[in-house]
Amino acid sequence: MEKIKKFFLPRPIILSSGKIVQPKLSPMVYILPILGIAIYYSAQLTRFKFSTLINRGSQFFVIVGRMIPPNPAYFERAWMPLLITILMSVFGTIIGSAFSLPAAYVSSENMVKNKYAKLAFRAIFSILRTIPLLILAIIFRNIFGLGAFAGTMAVGVFTFTIMTKMFYELIDTADMGPFEAIESSGASRVQAFWSGIMPQLWGQYIALILYNFEMNIRNAAILGYVGAGGIGILLNERLAWRAYADVGIILIALMVTVYLIESLSRHIRKRLL
Amino acid sequence: MIQFENVVKTYPNGVQALKGVSLTIEQGEFIAIIGLSGAGKSTLLRSINQMHSITDGTLMVNGVNVSSLKGKALRRFRRDIGMVFQSFNLVKRTTVIKNVLAARVADMPLWKSLLGLYAKEDKLIALEALDQVGILEKAYTRADQLSGGQQQRVALARTVAQQPKIILADEPVASLDPVTSQQVMSDFVKINQDLNITVVANMHHVDIALKYARRVIGIKEGLIVYDGPSTEVTNDILKAVYGRELSDDELMGA
Ligand SMILES: Nc1ncnc2c1ncn2[C@@H]1O[C@H](COP(=O)(O)OP(=O)(O)OP(=O)(O)O)[C@@H](O)[C@H]1O
Ligand SMILES: [Mg+2]
Numbered sequence: 001m002e003k004i005k006k007f008f009l010p011r012p013i014i015l016s017s018g019k020i021v022q023p024k025l026s027p028m029v030y031i032l033p034i035l036g037i038a039i040y041y042s043a044q045l046t047r048f049k050f051s052t053l054i055n056r057g058s059q060f061f062v063i064v065g066r067m068i069p070p071n072p073a074y075f076e077r078a079w080m081p082l083l084i085t086i087l088m089s090v091f092g093t094i095i096g097s098a099f100s101l102p103a104a105y106v107s108s109e110n111m112v113k114n115k116y117a118k119l120a121f122r123a124i125f126s127i128l129r130t131i132p133l134l135i136l137a138i139i140f141r142n143i144f145g146l147g148a149f150a151g152t153m154a155v156g157v158f159t160f161t162i163m164t165k166m167f168y169e170l171i172d173t174a175d176m177g178p179f180e181a182i183e184s185s186g187a188s189r190v191q192a193f194w195s196g197i198m199p200q201l202w203g204q205y206i207a208l209i210l211y212n213f214e215m216n217i218r219n220a221a222i223l224g225y226v227g228a229g230g231i232g233i234l235l236n237e238r239l240a241w242r243a244y245a246d247v248g249i250i251l252i253a254l255m256v257t258v259y260l261i262e263s264l265s266r267h268i269r270k271r272l273l
Numbered sequence: 274m275i276q277f278e279n280v281v282k283t284y285p286n287g288v289q290a291l292k293g294v295s296l297t298i299e300q301g302e303f304i305a306i307i308g309l310s311g312a313g314k315s316t317l318l319r320s321i322n323q324m325h326s327i328t329d330g331t332l333m334v335n336g337v338n339v340s341s342l343k344g345k346a347l348r349r350f351r352r353d354i355g356m357v358f359q360s361f362n363l364v365k366r367t368t369v370i371k372n373v374l375a376a377r378v379a380d381m382p383l384w385k386s387l388l389g390l391y392a393k394e395d396k397l398i399a400l401e402a403l404d405q406v407g408i409l410e411k412a413y414t415r416a417d418q419l420s421g422g423q424q425q426r427v428a429l430a431r432t433v434a435q436q437p438k439i440i441l442a443d444e445p446v447a448s449l450d451p452v453t454s455q456q457v458m459s460d461f462v463k464i465n466q467d468l469n470i471t472v473v474a475n476m477h478h479v480d481i482a483l484k485y486a487r488r489v490i491g492i493k494e495g496l497i498v499y500d501g502p503s504t505e506v507t508n509d510i511l512k513a514v515y516g517r518e519l520s521d522d523e524l525m526g527a
Contacts (some may be wrong), residue, residue: 093325096352173363177358177360177361177362177363178362178363178364178372178375180324180358180362181356181358181363181375181428181431182375182376182378182379183324183434184322184324184351184354184355184356184433185351185352185355185356185375185376185379186348186349186350186351186352186353186354186435187348187375187378187379187386188348188379189382190383191378191383192378192384193380193388194378194387195364195375195386196364196375196376199364199366199367199371200364200365200366203366222516227292237370
């Protein structure tokens with residue numbers, strides 16, 4: 001073992017003064033072989049083959065080719081589901097964000113004095129957070145039936161879990177000075193939080209909401225696949241029919257929408273921070 | 274009236290910050306507490322409004338035994354005691370007036386404070402408090418655009434807007450330059466005299482303490498070693514409080 005180590009050890013550097021500096025063994029010596037093994041087994045398990053990628057990968061461009069030219073006439077049928085997708089994200093984001101505020105409060109180190117209560121809340125929200133959006137959509141579809149309501153609820157719960165974590169981390173980095181001052185004046189902790197902590201965080205909170213909204217627009221587009229409303233229904237149907245020209249116009253409309261919303265949101269976020 | 278009787282404070286980690294403190298403070302007094310870092314000054318101050326609870330002895334404030342207070346009664350009690358901090362503790366991202374109005378939320382029902390529905394009267398109180406410390410014209414400026422001295426004045430105005438009977442100040446001028454310190458201390462004196470509010474201030478600079486306070490309390494390792502008029506503080510007394518002679522540059526400020 002010592003011999004192997006010595007083999008990898010970089011050569012000593014001799015200074016002009018005659019002093020010798022021995023550089024440390026790079027951690028890469030361990031990391032590279034482990035990474036190599038991990039990649040090999042991942043490729044095995046996922047049956048990743050370069051030959052497949054090369055042989056069949058060109059099919060991707062064939063499909064894209066068939067989308068061109070897109071069928072603009074189909075937009076007449078697509079705009080309504082697209083609008084529903086946007087509205088699902090809007091309402092889902094608003095609902096999820098609103099509920100995340102009290103949830104973040106009870107999960108934050110700075111606000112909750114009882115360590116066990118805080119940990120319990122965090123545990124519940126962490127478990128919720130592990131549920132993927134599509135699974136949430138399927139659950140709510142089974143509860144509320146097919147349609148956009150299920151999708152809105154799925155986006156709402158998904159946003160809630162993410163926003164809660166992001167926001168309690170923000171609360172824990174806030175300046176507690178104003179909170180202490182207001183609490184010492186006889187206000188309750190909730191009042192001191194609202195008047196002493198939130199004014200520090202409104203900008204960041206709204207920026208987080210917008211950031212989640214951007215993600216949700218893209219996420220909501222696939223919810224129709226499981227029957228939870230929006231443009232995904234059409235996308236699924238047209239792909240199944242191999243009506244690629246229709247798919248083309250849906251994708252273009254979707255891309256333009258996502259682009260517009262992201263630009264607007266980024267513009268607002270920049271001004272907030 | 275604030276009455277300490279053999280007050281002991283032991284922190285959960287075992288540190289005994291107050292080791293049996295007895296003292297009486299009358300309404301309207303201006304008191305400076307001096308002592309080395311770690312002597313227990315902040316602990317003494319924060320026990321008065323129960324930001325720290327005492328572990329033994331009795332502490333009465335205006336006839337109320339403060340250790341018995343909890344929840345709503347404690348919050349009601351705290352409304353009569355204002356607090357000023359070394360680091361100002363303002364919300365820097367909002368306006369001066371909003372910071373001062375924060376002193377009014379304790380008197381409001383929760384839903385009103387959540388919606389920010391301050392009464393016209395509250396706004397008047399806040400503006401008058403700002404006038405009292407001479408920065409009325411900064412009411413709609415963001416707090417982070419003010420100098421340190423101005424920020425401490427806003428903090429003082431916030432406390433005045435609370436309409437307290439007692440103001441506790443924990444090293445209120447320790448992060449200000451000597452000239453600004455003097456101005457802020459003058460504001461404290463003015464408020465003390467005009468409104469007959471008791472002021473108890475922990476002081477870092479001895480000569481500022483002696484200049485503005487009428488009574489000085491020296492504490493060392495959790496015990497009171499001097500309690501008397503500021504005019505009677507001698508070098509020997511300072512030596513007893515600080516454990517050694519103070520050099521001239523430690524007496525800076527006056
Ligand atoms: N929250 C705390 N938990 C444990 N020990 C504490 C706590 N606060 C203060 N102490 C200890 O109690 C003693 C007195 O502290 P205190 O803050 O009252 O001193 P101080 O006179 O205000 O000092 P300074 O001039 O540095 O502010 C110190 O030994 C300090 O370490
Ligand atoms: Mg202190």
